[in-house]
Amino acid sequence: MSSVGDEVAWSESDGIVKLAKVVGNDLNIITTINGPSRVNEIILRGDSLYIIDEMEGLHCFGYDGRQQWTYETGAGGRKLLRFDKYLAVLDSIGRVHLVTYHGEDYCQNPVQSNCALISSAQQKLLVASEDGIVKCLVEGNESWTRPKRGDLGESITAMGYSSQGMVIIGREGYAIVAGDEEALEMELWSGDKLVQRHDLNARLTAISSNENGTWCGFDNGDISKLSDNNELTTITNLQFPIKSLTAYDDAVLAACWFYLYSVDSDDIRWQIEHQGMPEFVCTDRENNFVIFAGEDQNDWTNEEPIGLINLNEEVYEIDKSDLAIWYQEKSAIPQLTAEEIYREDDSVANLLTKEERNQMDKAVDVGLDGLMEELGHEIVNDDIGQQKIDSSQLIDVMEDGIQSMALFDEDELLGELGETINEIILPQADAGDDKVISAAKDGKIVVLLDGGTSFDPQNRITRWSWIESSGREISTSKKVKVKLSKGRHSFELRVQSGEGNWTSDVLSVIIE
Structure with a gap:
């Protein structure tokens, strides 16, 4: 927008x-x-x-x-x-x-490689690498660096800024280790100084802030607010993982499952249901409108609409079953009254010639005797069309037909029956063979992941999805290039058929 x-x-x-x-x-x-x-x-x-x-x-x-x-x-x-x-x-x-x-290079590109996540605020660019290192870049120049933690590695699940200008980082360690490190944590940084660390019960997935506050969303459905003294308070739980947060005025828009919620410091302010799962949410600068969209990941349903909400409208209460009324199709055929159905309408007569109108005005008088006579003709004709067939002749004809059917070969009959059945063959995902590849001098190499060998004889695949070991989707294409460092890497290919069925296959890549 x-x-x-x-x-x-x-x-x-x-x-x-x-x-x-x-x-x-x-x-x-x-x-x-x-x-x-x-x-x-x-x-x-x-x-x-x-x-x-x-x-x-x-x-x-x-x-x-x-x-x-x-x-x-x-x-x-x-x-x-x-x-x-x-x-x-x-x-x-x-x-x-x-x-x-x-369309020109602003500086020497690329400014960062091996990056998994980027975020921005206050004209600063945050980049998180695959191994957990976070850097702050200003116009392409490194301002400060947050080093990785733990010997077994970690992943950055979310990054953003608080209303106080501090950097918020959500991390997930690959294993619980001895010491002060927990598997799930949220860190607050002021420049290159770690200000505070919160132990979490769920993965931090979304961050949004404005001058009125800082909001955090988690994969267990929690919506929390960060206070000015960096205390994290849970406001409500929406039962499903938080897909995105968008702060506006003194509240936040939260997208999860098939719903869009407005949450303030007290509780849920309002909610609306969408035909798809809201994935794209944005507002204008003055927070007058919010627009949202998403798909239901079902190729057999209608296209999902785009929702537009005027945030200045008053909230009103309706039954929860009516939350979907706005996108449900309504009948386009108006209901006619009895007067409209049986009224005399001469509008068609205006389109006829004078001679045609005179013929239309003539009454057609058909008496009851005439109708009965016509019905009698049909009955007589029907009697004439009947034939008398001797019962012994009928039995002989039936026996000849049965003997002819017995002469057919059983395999031929089954083959002909099989040809009339349109068999549905579901596709099978194939991520390819496991690979062992030598790295370049810098210890990294670009690898092509190719799902083109997936079994799909009837071209039924409608969706591709490549998932890395952390559970993050990296591509929705049949083929994707990834840059890997030394070590063992695992990728899962998922394919969906038009019938909604999913199959998957796992690929292991070892970089030496």
């Missing part, structure tokens, strides 16, 4: 990007763009759209749909962040590129 909330852009699964004008409570499409491949993120700035796709990288389009420039990363784009002077692009093999709004 644009900063003033008057335009909205979204991408669809086939790479199509649509730009719409917000008019009242409606979205009027003004431009449609055919993206080069599946689009992962969009940013609106001025009269331009900046998009990243899975195959090429960063593209700039005008509001008229014309492409202005392309910046190829060599590995597509996974995440896109906006700064005053440049855009930050995280590609699919973990490299971070800083690109000007004219």
